[in-house]
Amino acid sequence: MELAALILAAGKGTRMKSALPKVLHPIAGRTMVGHVLDAVAGLDPARVAVVIGPDMEDVAEAVAPAAAVVQPEQLGTADAVKTARDVLPPIEGTVLVLYGDTPFIGRGTLEKMVAAREAAAETAVVVLGFRPADPGAYGRLVLAPNGDLQAIVEARDASPDVLAIDLCNSGVMAIDGARLWELIDAVGNDNAKGEYYLTDIVAIARSQGLTCTFIEADAEELSGVNSRAELAVAEAIMQQRLRAAAMANGATLIDPTTVWFSYDTRIGEDVTIGPNVFFGPGVSVANGAEIRAFSHLEGATLGEDVTVGPFARLRPGAVVAKGARVGNFVEVKNATLEEGAKVNHLTYIGDARVGEAANVGAGTITCNYDGFLKHHTDIGAGAFIGSNTALVAPVKIGAGAIVGAGSTIGKDVEADALAVERADTKMTRGWAKMFREKKSAEKAAQQKSKQKTARK
Ligand code: UD1
Ligand code: CA
Numbered sequence: 001m002e003l004a005a006l007i008l009a010a011g012k013g014t015r016m017k018s019a020l021p022k023v024l025h026p027i028a029g030r031t032m033v034g035h036v037l038d039a040v041a042g043l044d045p046a047r048v049a050v051v052i053g054p055d056m057e058d059v060a061e062a063v064a065p066a067a068a069v070v071q072p073e074q075l076g077t078a079d080a081v082k083t084a085r086d087v088l089p090p091i092e093g094t095v096l097v098l099y100g101d102t103p104f105i106g107r108g109t110l111e112k113m114v115a116a117r118e119a120a121a122e123t124a125v126v127v128l129g130f131r132p133a134d135p136g137a138y139g140r141l142v143l144a145p146n147g148d149l150q151a152i153v154e155a156r157d158a159s160p161d162v163l164a165i166d167l168c169n170s171g172v173m174a175i176d177g178a179r180l181w182e183l184i185d186a187v188g189n190d191n192a193k194g195e196y197y198l199t200d201i202v203a204i205a206r207s208q209g210l211t212c213t214f215i216e217a218d219a220e221e222l223s224g225v226n227s228r229a230e231l232a233v234a235e236a237i238m239q240q241r242l243r244a245a246a247m248a249n250g251a252t253l254i255d256p257t258t259v260w261f262s263y264d265t266r267i268g269e270d271v272t273i274g275p276n277v278f279f280g281p282g283v284s285v286a287n288g289a290e291i292r293a294f295s296h297l298e299g300a301t302l303g304e305d306v307t308v309g310p311f312a313r314l315r316p317g318a319v320v321a322k323g324a325r326v327g328n329f330v331e332v333k334n335a336t337l338e339e340g341a342k343v344n345h346l347t348y349i350g351d352a353r354v355g356e357a358a359n360v361g362a363g364t365i366t367c368n369y370d371g372f373l374k375h376h377t378d379i380g381a382g383a384f385i386g387s388n389t390a391l392v393a394p395v396k397i398g399a400g401a402i403v404g405a406g407s408t409i410g411k412d413v414e415a416d417a418l419a420v421e422r423a424d425t426k427m428t429r430g431w432a433k434m435f436r437e438k439k440s441a442e443k444a445a446q447q448k449s450k451q452k453t454a455r456k
Contacts (some may be wrong), residue, residue: 001094001118004177007036007063008080009100010071015227021052023100024147025231028238028282029262031062032225035103038263040096042107043114047086050100051080061346067388076195078187091177094118097198099171104221110172112215117174120386124179124205125212126170127152130222137169139199141214149212152199156192167214172224174383179210186392238263246273255439274310282316299333304338324354335366338381350374351389353379356400363388380415 009397013022023033024087030038047358050067052059053074060068071083081097087094094117109128117126127149129141140162142320144150152169155387176405183201200210202306220430223233226312227278242261245255250269250333258276261267265279265383268287277291280298285291289302292309299316302308307325317334320326324337327344335352343349345362351374352366367390378392380399385391392410397403401413404420 002091002177003043003096004083004088004091004093005045005049005098006078006084007040007045007048007050007066007097007100008086008171009033009059009079010051010056010074010083011099011101012053013226014229015230021056022393025225026061027103027225027231027234027263028242029264032103032234033059033063033100035096035263036100036105037063037066039105039107039110040098043096043110045096047088047089049084053340054275066202066275076193077198078184078196078200081198082184082196083186088180090181093177095175095177095180097171097173099224101226102171102222102224104237105172106221106224109215109221110174111216113172113174116213117176119373120211122209122211123213124176124183124208124210124255125149125202126174127202127212127214128170128222129214129216130219131166131216132168132171132219132222135163135168140165141167141169143167143214144206149202149214150206151203152197154191154193154199155196167216170217172222173198173201175201176210179205197365200285205261210386211303215365246271251309268304278308283405286322290350349377351393352379354379357381360385360387361389361405362388365390366422367392372416386420 016022016208025033050063050066052068054070054072066337067087069083069087071080077354089367093241094114095368098105113126113128117123132138137155140158141149141152142153142162165211171344183204185202186204187196189196205212220237225234239260243256243259246267247253249267251267251271251273253273257276259273260278262279262281264281266284268285270287270288272290274293276294278296282299283297285302286304288305290307292410295309295312297314300314300318302320303322303340305323306320309330312326313331315333318332319336321337321339323339324341325344326332329346330343331348333350337343337354338356340357341354343354343360347364348359348366349368351368354360364385368374375393377393378396380397380398383397384402386405388406390408392408395409396412398413398415401411402418403409404422405418407421409419409421
């Protein structure tokens with residue numbers, strides 16, 4: 001049996017009040033439609049297509065290699081499906097229809113739907129139902145006496161009896177791929193909204209003697225996003241899941257609700273994460289690492305037993321090898337800290353290698369950018385960089401070399417050499433004492449003359 005998936009996302013999402021199409025708003029670092037595509041990818045469909053609106057090239061780009069088809073006018077969900085006719089030829093199997101704005105749909109639920117659809121040849125449509133706290137504007141699932149699905153009635157077209165049904169249409173459907181186009185062609189627009197309702201294919205299939213059924217899923221899995229407030233709720237749900245997964249995998253989160261993960265954050269066992277830590281996309285953390293409070297990580301790879309933070313910033317391309325340490329107010333970008341290297345305080349390491357067991361002192365800056373191009377800094381194994389050093393890239397510090405504090409290094413330093421760039425210290429004996437005495441005498445004279453003026 002073949003499988004295809006069609007994701008509807010032509011809606012503008014007006015209530016988001018955003019220049020960005022709704023389905024591109026991120027949840028845990030991935031777009032809403034990206035989450036849906038990921039669930040679908042788990043079933044390994046032969047074809048995936050996304051229906052978008054005009055002027056949504058950015059959505060087309062985001063969903064590639066899935067095919068994007070433009071629905072010129074939003075004439076309803078059945079019309080949206082119709083737009084994809086050219087990219088979804090009839091198949092012996094199932095076409096899943098989903099919405100781009102329901103990011104929690106799970107692969108397991110989709111598998112159940114496909115299995116239910118394919119269990120019997122006469123099953124034309126399987127609908128995913130749910131019981132939301134407020135059924136409001138959702139379409140209602142009307143059941144036949146034998147428990148099959150008889151029809152879906154849109155809220156606007158429903159009688160009070162039907163509105164009393166709490167089992168609602170989530171919008172997700174599994175449809176017989178051989179019958180899809182015939183069913184779609186039979187949909188009219190004689191209803192309250194004057195739209196082509198995809199939901200009508202249930203009654204149409206039944207009238208042809210075919211069977212329709214439903215599966216019920218948890219309301220949370222089907223919560224959609226229509227506004228910024230709902231986006232925030234979705235983010236909270238996703239974070240709760242990611243935190244639970246990290247802890248189930250053996251990480252300690254000292255204050256879980258303040259740790260923010262991305263969809264793809266990989267956390268090993270015995271990792272300890274302090275309060276207020278943020279993970280952007282692309283971070284992996286090996287076993288035994290400790291990430292202290294208020295650190296921000298993105299695109300970083302952390303080896304075993306590393307210590308990061310508090311207040312560290314790891315940007316894309318930061319690699320911290322086993323046992324290395326990144327301390328407070330340290331920023332690392334596109335740089336590797338090899339095993340046991342230490343960069344403990346107030347430092348910027350960008351476009352660099354810090355060799356094994358090297359020690360970078362407080363206030364060191366790799367001057368990687370000359371205003372036009374980025375350059376590389378290479379610090380050899382066991383090197384020692386004194387505090388407040390500027391390393392003007394491109395520059396190499398040899399293994400075991402020592403750079404004196406306060407140096408500006410613009411030339412390569414040989415292995416095991418001392419490099420120091422500093423004006424000589426001038427010392428004038430007794431000068432400070434003399435200065436203090438002179439100044440206190442001046443101050444006393446000034447106060448005396450002020451008192452005189454005040455008495456007059
Ligand atoms: C639809 C269902 C309703 C269900 C609800 C669940 C129909 C007729 N109704 O209602 O039974 O309870 O979803 O949320 O199907 N879209 C397009 N092109 C269009 C119209 C819609 O791509 O012309 C897309 C939207 O971007 C959205 C999805 O289809 O992702 C659903 O559209 P929406 O207008 O939200 O449908 P509802 O009226 O809420
Ligand atoms: Ca909707």
